[in-house]
Amino acid sequence: MSAVIEEHHDHHDHKPSGIGRWLFSTNHKDIGTMYLWFSFIMFFVGGAMALVIRAELFQPGLQLVEPEFFNQMTTLHGLIMVFGVIMPGFVGLANWMVPMMIGAPDMALPRMNNWSFWLLPGAFGMLIASLIMSLMGMGSAPNFGWTFYAPLSTTYGPASTDYFIFSVHLMGISSIMGAINIIATIMNMRAPGMSYMKMPIFVWTWFITAYLLIAVMPVLAGVVTMMLMDRNFGTSFFNAAGGGDPVLFQHVFWFFGHPEVYIMILPAFGVVSQIVPTFARKKIFGYSSMVYATASIAFLSFIVWAHHMFTTGMPVAGELFFMYATMLIAIPTGVKVFNWVSTMWRGSMTFETPMLFAIGFIFLFTIGGFTGLMMCIAPADFQYHDTYFIVAHFHYVLATGAAFSIMAAVYFWIPKWTGNMYDEKLGKLHFWLTAIGGNILFFPMHFVGLAGMPRRIPDYSLQFAEFNAMATVGAFIFGFSQLIFLYNVIKTIRGGEKATDQVWEGADGLEWTLPSPAPFHSFTTPPTVK
């Protein structure tokens, strides 16, 4: 046995060939690559749906799609962006980077890693199949919003809801296995000398995120299972006519849902905390307060869920509790932003594409944080809730937040992945078009929301026309500039200026001590960390 392993190590860059390399892969880099491509493809699928939505909303009146189909678009757009783009994108980054950053040869549980990836195409294939069937005139795809509130999704859900439930189960299993793997890797495979408080912040944020995933994905699985029972086996968890409680659905969903939004942002904090010091050529400011802030955000994220439910008629004591608890989250979030700014302060900065996206992230995420702060004030939230103001908030934190950080990460690490430098001019063009397009798209949503436009409507009255037209223009700029990104990525994979091992002048960390491109098995002999 050990002889076999020895021999294997002798040719450690030998890769299996053909489709089998991907299908049966147990290699953290190949699996990371598949996650990232999956996320990228889903980004275009979900993006196309967003453009259908925005095209319909360009003018008042119904021009392109029927309300029923419009609802399917908003639902699938949300589900795909959350579960198919942001989450797999970050898991892909974790797969590639965590072993390299902690000095490990691979992930701790490579076969499970393979399985957690390969569940995803099945899950999303099923979800998208229900849309294809709907386009062919056979029933409706899920049409109840990504939050799938009961009883709209139970008693009143289309037949495809059962596919949706199964698909969510698969995604959940995939996420839980991925999270277990990341925790096992970080706990057991750090290089000698790398104590917890020496880990790169990206590893820290993923470590905490993985615990969040393990805590809340089972809750999501629980809530969809209760739906399944209600729909098919005569139970009445959420059916008031049978003694059930539709509000219970929302409590369980948001107990998952609020930590979920932090699952989508903590790794982004990690990425930005790697990039900003690199291009400021200065150590991260307040390393330990970054770690503690991340941990306190994670803790607080479990006790704020009902801020999504202020209008459900909670007792006033509950409203006050959730309002105060949510306000507290602003403090550690603020600490993070202050630390990034202090890292930049008196640094020696250059502005390559990853840094541009990271700075874009800090600006725009902070705007999303501000609207978050406004919304946690319950009496004001009565006016904001379920309007375009919310839509603006979560797109600032998710699209120009989480998605920006993934783009920053790809530009930052792609030289290490491929051995080639990306095209800096195209990268900058991509950044500026995305940032400008994104703001034309999302900023006016604050205005229409405050003016009173509800979310999830296919048609609107005339006073909202101007800003909707503007948002649609921004959407098309934002959407089409992603093709530049795609082109740039493909171009970099196929060739380009050779990257050095260090890649960036200010880069610091174990991943930069490996050759570029990184060898198939990262650290076969563990490095020593001083």
Place this chain on the structure above:
Amino acid sequence: MRAAKHVAGLLGLMFTSEQALAAYQMNLPPGVTSFSQGAYDIHTMVMWICVVIGAIVFGAMIYSIIYHRKSKGAVSAEFHDNTAIEIIWTVIPFLILIAMAIPATKVLLAMEDTSNSDMSIKVTGYQWKWHYDYLGEDISFFSNISTPDAANLSTNASVKKDDTYLLDVDNRLVIPEDTKVRLLFTSNDVIHAWWVQAFGVKKDAIPGFINESWVNVPDPGVYRGKCAELCGKNHGFMPIVVEVKTKEDYAAWVSGQKTAAAEAAASAEKTWTRADLMSHGEKVYATACGACHQANGEGLPNVFPGLKGSAIATGDIAKHIDVVVNGVSGTAMAAYGPQMNDADLAAVITYERNAWGNDTGDVVQPSDIKAAR
């Protein structure tokens, strides 16, 4: 600001062809009740706090981006920790939050106090209309969208659009000025949310639950709102219109409603002509059934069955009456028995049996419905 308005207006003109543009606004309107004004004040305060913090943080970032760049010869400093400043920027935000929490708590407590109200109205959400029930007054009615051509809204792009496009209803909720009106919310099917921005009231209408809120509007006027919780296909098409009347006008309205109710009861007793049934039935169909079964009776494939030529609408009358009065449980076809009076039901069923070439020649009288109930 004016320039921004101009640019946006121009953009709008370029893109919105036929229709006249309604005035747009960019901020939360202060509204007319003490809640909406309380919410507006807090909104304004928190927004300015955010603007100030933003100016400081973004200002520091921009300064640093301009002056601390390598191309300007900046050399990076060594510091990477400073406990004092870290404590300061944890404590100051905490104090700011307390300053925000105090007024927020006051406004919230006032909003939730529904005691000492002068009258109560029960608001029930239906897919996709509202029902208002004046408790203790024997007045109750449905309120449907009535933008011109409402039955065709979901399939026809060229319906006429004016300032109240999507914001008009057939029967308005009428309340007296300067009166504390308690509102009770519930739903007959999925969750809806009753929202009138000018009142600062948004409450979910949830099946099996009764939620409470209240309004006290100082001045007469017409106030418009919308459903704010996704409730299915026509969620975008269930507006709310509240008409606040002076106390005298309100009293007159109440007695008018009572007379109308008496007339309706009488009309259910009489025998209708076929023509009257058809013309009344067409109206009922347009407001109550067209959203699903469509104005042309063809339905939407695989979602809502067509009634044109359907076995039920052309077959056994008793079966047809049963479907409409009792609904089909477990589907979107609701029971209309509890929602409509005998005359409306008789008319709509007669209409369905004779429209779109169904031509059964059948006539259903209110008395037939009464017998079938």
